[in-house]
Amino acid sequence: MNSPYSFADWQAGKRPKKGWDCADAIDDGWTGKQLDAFMRATARPWTPPQQAGKAAEDAPPQAERLPVGGNGSGASETPRIKPKIAVVKGEIHRAVQLAIAVLSNQETGIFARADELVRPVTHLAPSQTLTVTKQGENVSRPDGSVIVTTLTEAALVEVLTERALFVKFNLRVKDFVPCDCPPEVARTILARKGHNWTMPRLRAVISAPTLRPDGTVINEPGYDAKTGLLLVGERLWRHVPENPSKREAVDALAVLSEPIASLPFVSESDRAAALALLITSVLRPGLKAAPMFAVSAPSAGTGKSLVVDVAAVMATGRRVAVITPTPDEAELEKRIGACALAGDQILSIDNVTHILRSDQLCQMLTQDEVQVRVLGSSKNVRIPATSLICATGNNLTVYGDLNRRTIQIRLDAKMERPEERHFKFDAIDLAMRKRPELVAAALTIVRAYWSAGLPNMAPPMGNFEDWSGLVRSSLIWLGLADCRGDVAAQRAADPEKDELAEIIEALPIGPFTAREIGIRVAESPLLREALSFFMERNGVFSSKRFGRYLARYSGTRIGGRCIEQMPRDNSNSSVWRIAGDDRDPSKSSQGEPEIGMADW
Known part of the structure; x- marks a missing residue:
């Protein structure tokens, strides 16, 4: 019988019998510590065998x-x-x-992003192709942009x-x-969709330093576990003072103002709003929510896109990702959702020519997380809402709830061809060259206000308290106008109220249902014109959409009148009437006999 091959024999350099393995070592009385020492000393990288053979088959897989x-x-x-x-x-x-x-x-x-696994990648548009995809037509982002893929x-x-x-x-x-x-x-x-996942949670990928909620600066590349932010790139960033003074903040404001100094702002509040946009572009990933910035001008070539591009250069080092606008809300939501899924830090709905309205935009601006639909799929995904959203257009009009969630930036060159103006410098080139200084200036302004104890904080702005308390208030603290501008004038210009007043005026006084209005639309051109928004593409009136509209604006008073819901009828349908109406019940607003339920 063969004698045991001991740990001491191996240490002495003796070779075991052919075919001896760890199972034999246990039979020979080796301890766990001795086996561990033996494996660590003899382990070697495994490589696939070049040819079949017993030696290759006998070789156990080792750690690579x-x-x-x-x-x-x-x-x-x-x-x-x-x-x-x-x-x-x-x-x-x-x-x-x-x-x-x-x-x-x-x-x-x-990384884990909501209930999806993602990783950051660099976007590169195809350079040799004859096919232009639909997404490429609707969303355009610069090469080199860092996005997130599932x-x-x-x-x-x-x-x-x-x-x-x-x-x-x-x-x-x-x-x-x-x-x-x-x-x-x-x-x-x-x-598993997040169940028992221990992967690091990703809130957003950023390309420039930003602030944590406690006011400290994220400026080292890599993942920040406290905020879930991943700072990419190897650029060296300017140091931001821990407790900058107000004097340093004033100097930083001068640096930040340089790229947009030549733009023709209508008022000082518009200039303050543009500076608020530049600061927000850097701070947005760390904020709970931020308003939309709408840049408007009477004519093309005034510099609307330039303001947004400067903000994008600060945040990403590249021009802004652009969304092609569309009056179709459902299609617009798909395009916005595609950018949100890709994690674009800043996006712009460029050159809007219609009234801008979107329920999803309202949610993305105010909610910490938003549910979006994956393109080409029926799957919905819930993701953090961290994108800074902008919109540009000639005499841009923003509708309803989106209006009060928007900061207006108005430009007016007061000339017929503003695109023919000559400037002393290229604003985008300046922003590219001085990007580290601009980012440091934005952070210095906010940190100085923070270090001063947040004095004379501006009145809160609903849903955007943290943004208003830092960005908006810091600019007011430095002597600038309130970037919100004339709120009363903006609300008065809201087309939502005009639309509601027109619909109330067109509807009958007496009780009615949404379906009955649908029947009446086919008979009354004036009513059809007032309710044109509820007509489908095939020309059919959507009673369901109109019913939801009535429910949404029930009790909203316009000129002393409002839509009021009555007890349901025998068919269990919702019944409505116009309350507080002082019109002659025997006459309608169009001069036609009033139509009641009995007449229908």
């Missing part, structure tokens, strides 16, 4: 070494060991948990295969051999 960080992080001289994940039938949950642990390492570059099953399989050593048992060699990450492992991870 990868550079820390991977993907050219610059730390390739420091190796790390790929974790081994054994795939065993009946124990897929163990492989899934180990795979989640691999993905939870920040160096992997995979990981598919195949992409997750690739990442896990690269970052971990998967092994499965091979009956032929009676041992574990390397394999790719099984698709069912990736599929199970994605199907």
Whole structure:
């Protein structure tokens, strides 16, 4: 009988018998510590065999070494060991948990965004193609923009295969051999939708320093666990004083004003609003919510897009991502949702020629998270709402609730061809060259106001209290006009009130239902004109949409009158009437006999 091969024999340099393995070592009386020391000393990287042979078959899979960080992080001289994940039938949950642990390492570059797994990528438009996609027509972003993409099953399989050593048992060699990450492992991870995920949570990818909620600055590249923000890029940023004085804030304001100094603002409040836009472009990822900025002018070429591009250069180093406008609310929501899913830091609905209205825009401006539809799919995804939204247009008009969620920036060159003006410098080129100074100036202004104790804070702006308390109030503290401008004039110009007044005037005094109005629309051209918004593309009146409109504006008074809901009729339909109406019941507003329910 052969004598045991002891740990001391191995230390003395003696070789074991042929075929001796760890199971034999246990039989020979080796302890766990001795086995661990033996494995650490004898482990070597495994490489696929070049040709079949017994030596290759007998070689057990070993840990593979990868550079820390991977993907050219610059730390390739420091190796790390790929974790081994054994795939065993009946124990897929163990492989899934180990795979989640691999993905939870920040160096992997995979993040959890709501209930999706994502990773940041650099956007590059196709340079050699004859096909222009619909998305390319509707959303345009500069090359080099950093966006977020959702990981598919195949992409997750690739990442896990690269970052971990998967092994499965091979009956032929009676041992574990390397394999790719099984698709069912990736599929199970994605199907969990956040359950037991330990991956770092991503709020937004940023390309410039910003402030945390406690006022400290994020200026080091990488993931910030406190805020969920990922700062990308290797640029060296200017130091922002911890407690800057008001004098330093005034100097910073002069720096920040330089790129937009030549623009023809209508009033000082419009200039303050433009400066608020520049500051907000840097602070938006750390704010709970921020208003939309609408840049308007009487004619093209005044500089509307220029203001937004300067803000985008500060935040991203590139011009703004542009959305093609459309009066179709559903289509506009798809385009906005596509940008939100991609994580665009700042986006612009450019050259709007119609009344801008969108319920989804209202939600994106005020909610911390928003639900958007994935293009080409019926799936809805809930994501953080962190994009700064802008809109530009000639005499731009904003509708309803969106109006009070908007900061207006008005420009007027007071000339027939403003695009022919000559400027002393290129504002975009200046912003590119002085980007670190501009970002530091924006942060210095807010930090100085913070250090001063937030004195004389402006009256709160509904849904945007933190933005108003920092951005708006800091500019007022420095002696600028209130960037909200003339709120009363903006509300008076809201087309929502004009539309509601016109509809109330057109509706009959007596009780009516939405369906009865639909029948009457076909008979009355004046009523059809007043309710044209509720006509579908095929020319059919939408009673459902009109019923929702009546419910939404029930009790809203215009000129002493309002829409009022009455008890339901025998058919259980909602019945409405115009309350507080002083018109002659025997006459309608169009001079036609009033139509009551009995007449219909």
